[in-house]
Amino acid sequence: MQTTQLALLPLTSHILPSGRLPIRITEERYIRMIKDSTKTMSGFGVVMIDPNQTGRFGRIPTIGTHVEIIDFYTLDDGFLGINVEGRQRFIIDDITTEADGLKVAKVHYITNWPDQVAKAEEVYLADKLEDLYKQHADINQLCALKDMANISWVSQRWIELLPLSVSEKQILLQSPDCNNSISILKTLMPT
Numbered sequence: 001m002q003t004t005q006l007a008l009l010p011l012t013s014h015i016l017p018s019g020r021l022p023i024r025i026t027e028e029r030y031i032r033m034i035k036d037s038t039k040t041m042s043g044f045g046v047v048m049i050d051p052n053q054t055g056r057f058g059r060i061p062t063i064g065t066h067v068e069i070i071d072f073y074t075l076d077d078g079f080l081g082i083n084v085e086g087r088q089r090f091i092i093d094d095i096t097t098e099a100d101g102l103k104v105a106k107v108h109y110i111t112n113w114p115d116q117v118a119k120a121e122e123v124y125l126a127d128k129l130e131d132l133y134k135q136h137a138d139i140n141q142l143c144a145l146k147d148m149a150n151i152s153w154v155s156q157r158w159i160e161l162l163p164l165s166v167s168e169k170q171i172l173l174q175s176p177d178c179n180n181s182i183s184i185l186k187t188l189m190p191t
Contacts, residue, residue, distance in 0.1 A: 006105055007045065018086060019143070030102070048061055063090070066086070066087045118148075125189065130146075
């Protein structure tokens with residue numbers, strides 16, 4: 001099992017492989033993380049904050065996503081804005097905290113969900129996602145490359161968007177493929 005070190009950015013939202021997320025950077029420790037990430041082209045880890053958890057790593061669950069920065073911009077308030085894209089899921093093995101409060105994790109990567117062609121009875125989930133993108137130009141623009149025929153891609157975008165609890169999302173992320181998430185999505189969004 002190959003391990004690596006990743007700086008962590010804990011957020012209230014989550015991103016999965018091939019997903020995109022805009023992030024507002026305000027704290028010095030995260031500005032440093034962005035500078036280091038850009039210099040080494042290594043990316044960083046995005047993890048969710050679970051207010052109901054007090055586990056081994058505090059409020060940080062064990063599964064996260066390695067992301068890479070795809071765009072920088074200055075926000076209206078003068079803070080740094082970045083867009084990131086998810087690359088690879090990981091499991092946290094250990095976390096240390098640097099002097100400025102930046103958390104750095106020793107992680108090992110887990111296999112991303114394999115691509116799956118949507119079955120006839122699953123296509124409506126992609127159609128509903130496409131409708132959502134049409135209604136929300138900001139999300140649509142952020143996610144320029146869509147793979148609506150791939151139900152794995154579709155289910156990961158729904159997991160990012162739906163207001164599921166952190167623990168519910170973590171349970172789904174432990175799965176080796178998208179089949180459990182498809183079952184949940186069919187229950188939440190019947191035809």
